[in-house]
Amino acid sequence: MSDRPLTLMAVHAHPDDEASGTGGLLARSAAEGVRTVLVTCTDGRCGDAPDGTKPGQPGHDPEAVVAVRRAELAKSCGILAVSQLELLGYGDSGMMGWDTNEAEGSFWTTPLDEAADRLAALMRRERPDVVVTYDENGFYGHPDHIQAHRITVAAIDRLADDERPAKLYWTAMPRTTMDALISRMTEAQQQEQQEQESEQGGRSEDGGPRDGDIPPLGLPDEAISTWVDIREHTDQKFDALSAHASQPDNAFFTALGRAEFARLLGVETFVRVRDTTGAPLPEKDIFAGLR
Structure with missing residues (x-):
């Protein structure tokens, strides 16, 4: 060495x-x-x-x-x-x-x-x-x-x-993580839709993702060779994503809150x-x- x-x-x-x-x-x-x-x-x-x-x-x-x-x-x-x-x-x-x-x-x-x-x-x-x-x-x-x-x-x-x-x-x-994120994203979109419907007093036609809309993403878990535990550093990862505040793609992850972010990622x-x-x-x- x-x-x-x-x-x-x-x-x-x-x-x-x-x-x-x-x-x-x-x-x-x-x-x-x-x-x-x-x-x-x-x-x-x-x-x-x-x-x-x-x-x-x-x-x-x-x-x-x-x-x-x-x-x-x-x-x-x-x-x-x-x-x-x-x-x-x-x-x-x-x-x-x-x-x-x-x-x-x-x-x-x-x-x-x-x-x-x-x-x-x-x-x-x-x-x-x-x-x-x-x-x-x-x-x-x-x-x-x-x-x-x-x-x-x-x-x-x-x-x-x-x-x-x-x-x-x-x-x-891994596909299991990707599926969990997609599920959480769909849940957030449905909640947003319900809030919009409540404000508008009616039902929106845009129902968000439906079964079959999203193709399988990620790799099968067995194809992953290396699993790095970063739980002691998820606050740093969360804050680093938050630092890129101009890019809305990061908003979904930071909107999870620190606890759920650490659980999923x-x-x-x-x-x-x-x-x-x-x-x-x-x-x-x-x-x-x-x-």
């Missing part, structure tokens, strides 16, 4: 992805003395403005959104005790099919070699023992998540054998795809075999 502190590198697409996907892992790792390096690939310009203005709507100022999201990211990193933040600075590509996918400077249009070379240089400098990013579908098909996956794999393949991380993981969610899960340690699976420690 080396005297050098263990280093974790998380490669994420946007400001706030670090909190939703790996907030607990980053906080737990820092508390255990692991050096944590967060790579954020895009500037988040296709996010909502603080007043709720959507991309493409009048009044949406991408540069102002970038500034707000950069400040939110810095606050989140402080909460999660991230050792080092690296910004690649590519333009947020927006959701798949948006015109912004093809905008000049977007991450989606960036040549793979260019971005992979930059990330490989960071890896050579930081020497991560463990790298975490998304699977080949970017977890849910977002072009920037897919591109983050691609450049991470390509960057590692550029490294010499003695420079490569010992372990590589994809973020993942007290474990972060991953799929191990490369390993040189021989640590047995399933595992409860992403650094198993390294300490």
Whole structure:
């Protein structure tokens, strides 16, 4: 074993992805003395403005959104005790099919070699023992998540054998957890609908999700290789998500309240795809075999 502190590198697409996907892992790792390096690939310009203005709507100022999201990211990193933040600075590509996918400077249009070379240089400098990013579908098909996956794999393949991380993981969610979240989300939507009906004195036609509307999401539980208990750090994850207040997608999670948030999201899960340690699976420690 080396005297050098263990280093974790998380490669994420946007400001706030670090909190939703790996907030607990980053906080737990820092508390255990692991050096944590967060790579954020895009500037988040296709996010909502603080007043709720959507991309493409009048009044949406991408540069102002970038500034707000950069400040939110810095606050989140402080909460999660991230050792080092690296910004690649590519333009947020927006959701798949948006015109912004093809905008000049977007991450989606960036040549793979260019971005992979930059990330490989960071890896050579930081020497991560463990790298975490998304699977080949970017977890849910977002072009920037897919591109983050691609450049991470390509960057590692550029490294010499003695420079490569010992372990590589994809973020993942077991189907049981996803089903519980969908159930809770449906319940919240139904409650909101009932409140609207009461205010309107009638019945709304929009009944929210129905059976069959939502395809199966997440992975079968047996496909998950790594289950990391983050219950001691769910307050940090909750606060990190809250720091990204300009993005309404986080509101559902923070609306759960701390207790239910910890109950539903007290474990972060991953799929191990490369390993040189021989640590047995399933595992409860992403650094198993390294300490």
